Structure formats: C-alpha cells, structure tokens
Amino acid sequence: MQQRRLGDRKVGAIGFGAMSFGGMFGATDAATSLACLDAAAEAGIGHFDTANIYGMGVSEQIIGRWGRRDVHLATKCGIVNGPPRAVRNDEPHIRQCLEESLRRLNREHVELYYIHRRQPDIPVEDLAGTMAKLVQEGKIGGYGLSEVAPQTLRRAHAEHPVTAVQSEFSLWTRLPQLGLIQACRALGVAFVAFSPLGRGMFGRAPLKRDFRAGIDFRDTNPRFVEPNFSANLAAIAPFRDLCARRGWTVPGAALAWVLAQGDHIIPIPGTRSADHLRDWQLPKIDAADLAEIDRILPPGFAHGDRYGDHQMAFVERYC
Template identity: 45%
Template sequence: MRKVRLGENGPLVGAVGLGCMSFGGIYGSTTREDSHATLKTALDLGVNHLDVANIYGAGVCEEVMGDFFRANGNRDQFVIATKGGIQTGPNRDFINTKAYLTACIDASLKRLGTDHVELYYIHRRDHRVPIEDVMETLIGFIEAGKIGAIGFSEIAPATLVQAAEIHPVAAVQSEYSLWTRLPELGMLRTCKSLGTSFVSFSPLGRGMLTDVELDPASFAADDFRKPNPRFTEPHFSSNVGSVRQLNAIARREGIPTATLALAWTFHRAEDSIAIPGTRSADHLTENAAAADFVLSSDLLDEIEDLLPFGWAEGSRYTEAQSRGVENSY
C-alpha cells in the first residue's frame, strides 16, 4: 500500500487506516473474534494505522485492540492513535484540564496494553481551558513517553494555527468525504502550510458511500445515525438517489463504490490519510484498494458533476451531535 508520513517528521503509515469505533458494537453487533480477524487482515493489507478513542464503546474498543496485541505480540507493527477529552454519561462534557486528560491517557494505555501511543488527539476542545494550557499538558505527555505526537479532532483552522505556534501538531482529523466537504474551506490548506497531516474520518459517509443499501428503520436505537438529519426523511431518500449515481459509476469501472469514494478523498486532499471504520475484513480489503487507485481527470469531472459541493441533503449533525465541533470556517 502507498505510504504517507503521519506528521512532518512522524512514522510512515498506509494512506488507508482503520477506524476502530465499530469494534464496540456501535454500528451493529460484532464479536471480538470478528474484530481480531479484521485487525489481522489490516496487517496483511499494509493497513498499519489504527484510530480509536477512549469513549468508543465505553473503552471496549481499546480493550479489544489490547487483547489482540497481547495475543499476537505485534503491537510494534501498528501506529496507534487514540483520543481523550470527552466525558460521557448523564453529565456529558468536554474537559481539557491536565488532571482529566492525564486520567484519560493513562486509562487508554492500560486498556490498549501499551506504554505509549504514537498519536494522541484532543477529541473535542474545551474552551474553558486556554490552548496554551492544553498544549503544555500534551507536551508533558510527550516528555513522559506516553505519546509520540499531538493531534486535534474537529477544530477550526484558526485553532490549529494557535496550537502549532506552541508545538508542532502532527495531525488534525475532520469528517471529509464526497458528502461532507467543509475542510476544503480552509483546513486542508492550513494543514499543508503547517506540515500537519489531514486525517479524514467517516470518509464513506457512515456507510452511505458504499454498495450496501442502508435501511435507517433497522438502525439500533443507540446508533449514531438514527437521529442524524441525513438519515431521516425526506433527506435520506434524496441522498440515496444521489448515491446510486455514484454506485453506477463504480459498477461501470468495475470497482466497489467504497474504493471509488475513498480514492476521491486522496485526489482532493493530497497526502491525506483516511480512516474508514469497519469490522469486516472484506470491506477493509475494498477500502485498502483505494490507496493505489488513480482517478482519471475525466472520471473526477464526472463525479464532481453528479455530486457537486453541497449535494447532500440534511445537516451533518443534530444540534446535540454538533456540540464541541468548531465550525468557524
């Protein structure tokens, strides 16, 4: 698989990584055996960058990964990123204090069965804590050997600039795909200018930009997509109609829709990393193929004509889901 550097001076990772959120059953039931099979397939395919967070499955996702590393003795074959800074439960909040982030990283390392992770993200910014204080905490984690590099999730370009003035920021992850293109309004350019890697999460539109026909009626009550405006009517039916045009192009080209959609992100965001989530080894294989698939200019133009900027109906998040996201584009 084609490799890119994670951060200006960081390790080389496959352009396609693996989002491990689904290992906790968040998008449907799964087993540890299935998750471990997916991790094994990842190694076989050259997918060596794993992305997780302390809140995914209330820590279960990290535990599943830690069990895999302990059973196979292959922790050093992966570049791991995890996240902290969100307090879940009835008192949901974003907390970036030194004490809270220290508790987050220490608990994550224990679950993962490792003494360090290569990349640590602030999952959501807590604006009660100055960015200078947040960076001081993260730099302390680097000095203590707990993390290799600093990252932020769902921040605005201005926040990245402020943070990078204090210490290099290796990566920023934002939702980016054919149906969510906000990073094109400034974040992609800012990352490039600062030597920060851009990491696309949900690059397959939470399952929409694939060959699997979704049925929101079948979503579990706690499925993130259940209340999401893009998955509710009348928006969902309109979005499905648009995606079917992409499906038709992929069939004509003889490739899975997921491969085509991911390849598009790499064309639009040069040297970016995509972290589509899956608990299926077969789907991971489709995703990995995108790293080396080259889009012709004619094919790119055709996709842009059919699915132009802003084509998706419905807001990206509900009001509750959007809390903590910086949208100052």
C-alpha cells in the same frame, strides 16, 4: 499500499477507524474484530485509530488484546459521556484518561493522542502545553486535535507542533476544504479524514434504514432520517452507476476521491468485517474521473446536517 507521512513516520495511505468495534453501528464480537484487525494489517494498513469512548473502552480493549507493536496507534480523550455530554481538556483529566487508555491498549506509549473535542474555556496554548509534557515524558509520540477550526490549529501548533488534525471529510462532507485542509498542508500537519465512506452511505450496496434505536446514532442523525435519507440515496445512485460502469467498488472510488484532495490526507474508514476490506481497493482515477465525480456529487449535495444539534455543541465552526 502507497505511503503517507504521519508525524515522524510513514504509514499506509489508508488507515483504520475502530469505532465500530465498540458496537456503535451494530452487533460485533471480539473474535470478529480481531480477525478484521489481522486482515487490515495484512492489507498494508499501518495506522489504527480508536478512542476511549468507543464502546466505553471496548474498542481499546480489543486492540489491546490484538497486541501488535509494529503498527501506528492513535487514541483520544476529551469527550465525557453524560447526561449531559461534556468536554474536559484539563491536565489532570487528560492524564487520567491516558493512563486508563494505555492499560486497555496494553501499552506504555501511544504514537498519537488526540483531544477529541476542545474545551472552549481552556486556552488552546495551555492544552498544547499539556500535550507537550506528555510527549517529553515519552507517554505519547505526538498529539492531535479533532474537529477544530484553522485558527485553533495555528495557535496550538505555535505552542507545540501538532502531528495531525482529524475531521469528518468525504464526498458528502466537504467543510474542511474551506480552510482546514489548507492550514494543515501549510503547517506540515497530517489531515486524518474520519467517516470517509459516509458512515456506510458509500458502502458496497445502498444502505438500508434498519438502525438500532438508542444505539446506532444514525437512527436520529439528520442525514439518515426521512425524507433526507431517501433523497441522499437517490443523489448517490448515479455515483454507484458510474462505479459499476468503470469497474470500481463504490468504497474504493470514494476513498480514492478523498486521497486525491491532498497528499497529506489519510482517510480512516472503519468496518466490523474483514470481508469489507476487499472493497477498499483503490481504482486508478484521473483528473477527468474526478471532474465527473464532482459533476455527479457536487459540493453541498447532501440533504441534512452531518450531526444533530447536541453533537455539534463542541465542534468548532468557522464558516
């Protein structure tokens, strides 16, 4: 697998998002998750991403059981599940969450530690100062920010260099191209694209609307409710046809498109099954292919917002 820089080391250009290990998209079990992690490492994936709220610690516990020390590992804190849902960026809370995560991960150090969402009433310079202390203490290798505006990144980076920024980015979510991806490139910061496969919409087969109510948040997500869901399936169908004609897998082509948007971009698709990793094989695509994909799926084609209003509460908006 091709390599891309993440902080002070290079990792596989495709990382792995472990959100689904917490059961947030469907039933899973430890044995299946561990087998998936093994298969991902064998495929050349070297960066694994989790968070303290994925299954309320379950995802971190699975990775801790896995016990690999030769991979680049990221986890996150900042979101406090409610009700009501809240965000905390104060130093005592960050330190407590980090210690709890390290115990679950069976580690004394994590390579990358994200602030999952920013608390608006804490200056980002103070937040960066807290993260700098954790770097100096050897608790973390570097820090990241998630779902922030370009100006927040610049302010934090001026206080202490940011390793990575993580935001949703895919064929149907392109907001980061309106400033954030460019700011990361200018500062030498990795851009980590989560949900690069549209939470299953760009999977091997058209998604069925059989989400578990109260567990799978897609059940109430604007893009996955009718009439938006059927409209999105119809809009993506020509892209599926293109992939079939070219001999590409749909997930592989979607990931190749993301990677083509910048050499500092690292997508982190997720899965609960080792079998799905085969679909992530990247086709060779050229400028003509990219133009055809953009013709079929132009910016803004998606029906519905990517989050419901309650989930947008702590996402920084800049356009």
